[in-house]
Amino acid sequence: xxxxxxxxxxxxxxxxxxxxxxxxxxxxxxxxxxxxxxxxxxxxxxxxxxxxxxxxxxxxxxxxxxxxxxxxxxxxxxxxxxxxxxxxxxxxxxxxxxxxxxxxxxxxxxxxxxxxxxxxxxxxxxxxxxxxxxxxxxxxxxxxxxxxxxxxxxxxxxxxxxxxxxxxxxxxxxxxxxxxxxxxxxxxxxxxxxxxxxxxxxxxxxxxxxxxxxxxxxxxxxxxxxxxxxxxxxxxxxxxxxxxxxxxxxxxxxxxxxxxxxxxxxxxxxxxxxxxxxxxxxxxxxxxxxxxxxxxxxx
Numbered sequence: 135x136x137x138x139x140x141x142x143x144x145x146x147x148x149x150x151x152x153x154x155x156x157x158x159x160x161x162x163x164x165x166x167x168x169x170x171x172x173x174x175x176x177x178x179x180x181x182x183x184x185x186x187x188x189x190x191x192x193x194x195x196x197x198x199x200x201x202x203x204x205x206x207x208x209x210x211x212x213x214x215x216x217x218x219x220x221x222x223x224x225x226x227x228x229x230x231x232x233x234x235x236x237x238x239x240x241x242x243x244x245x246x247x248x249x250x251x252x253x254x255x256x257x258x259x260x261x262x263x264x265x266x267x268x269x270x271x272x273x274x275x276x277x278x279x280x281x282x283x284x285x286x287x288x289x290x291x292x293x294x295x296x297x298x299x300x301x302x303x304x305x306x307x308x309x310x311x312x313x314x315x316x317x318x319x320x321x322x323x324x325x326x327x328x329x330x331x332x333x334x335x336x337x338x339x340x341x342x343x344x345x346x347x348x349x350x351x352x353x354x355x356x357x358x359x360x361x362x363x364x365x366x367x368x369x370x371x372x373x374x375x376x377x378x379x380x381x382x383x384x385x386x387x388x389x390x391x392x393x394x395x396x397x398x399x400x401x402x403x404x405x406x407x408x409x410x411x412x413x414x415x416x417x418x419x420x421x422x423x424x425x426x427x428x429x430x431x432x433x
Contacts (some may be wrong), residue, residue, distance in 0.1 A: 155323075155325075155327035155331070157323075158319045158324050159324060159345075162218055162222075162348065169213055177200055181193065181196065181200065211307065212306075215312055215315045219314050219315045222315060225323060226318050226323055226375070230322060251422040251425040252423065254419075255418075255422030255425075255426065256368075256381050256423075257384065257419070258418045258422060259416055259419030260381050260385045262415025262418075263360075263381075263416055264386075264388025265388065265408065265412035266412040267361070289393050292305060292308065305390075308386050308390070309387055313383045317382055320342075320344060320365075320366075321341065321365055321369040321375065321378050325338060325366055334370055338366035338370070339363070342359050342362035342363045343359065346358045364416060365381060367423070368420075371424060
């Protein structure tokens with residue numbers, strides 16, 4: 135006799151694994167929301183403790199202004215990202231590393247010959263994508279300036295902030311914590327889970343869509359989606375999560391260094407030359423990575 139309970143359990147397991155690739159992104163969103171709510175409560179009590187005179191309307195106005203400030207938003211993002219980096223590292227180790235039957239040290243270690251092409255490939259992709267993102271943001275701000283309103287650009291916040299501990303914290307978040315968390319979530323877990331249910335091309339498209347969507351910013355969504363496709367391919371070719379993490383970090387450094395497009399002057403021709411050179415750099419980087427094969431299984 136067929137055991138109906140076992141059949142139902144197996145069907146539930148199959149359904150669960152079919153949508154498992156969306157879990158990391160929703161966990162990330164849930165943790166960010168919880169941290170934001172907690173930080174908002176702390177801000178409320180702090181403002182209430184410091185508030186000595188004025189009406190309740192004035193108090194609430196100042197409180198809401200603090201919650202909507204760029205610095206508060208970035209501080210909450212930095213805190214939640216630090217928590218998520220630890221959570222997703224443990225999750226990646228449990229779900230991806232152990233399934234592959236290798237240690238975390240083996241998985242992130244570049245074994246065998248470092249390949250002549252991988253280092254220039256990483257540099258080309260990172261620099262080209264960083265310049266492309268800067269030019270895309272600038273171009274959209276000219277064509278659709280209303281899209282920029284309400285958008286939190288951490289690069290502009292960092293560059294406009296006075297030197298100090300707060301500025302250092304933002305740089306650490308933008309250049310180190312955020313890339314680590316993004317790669318573990320989307321290239322490590324999302325892509326890893328999705329590849330168990332579909333082809334790499336489909337899985338890579340899915341993780342790029344999710345990465346772009348969860349930026350919650352129209353401008354960032356465009357270049358994040360394209361960059362995620364490239365990083366997904368880099369991870370697929372190298373089988374090493376450290377490589378896309380380095381790419382993402384160098385991408386962020388490029389965004390910080392090459393932030394002001396107006397440094398090129400008013401020449402439209404020079405603008406498009408640099409823009410297409412950036413895309414050519416990314417393509418060259420992809421071709422160089424394609425010639426390299428760094429795998430934890432290589433001896």
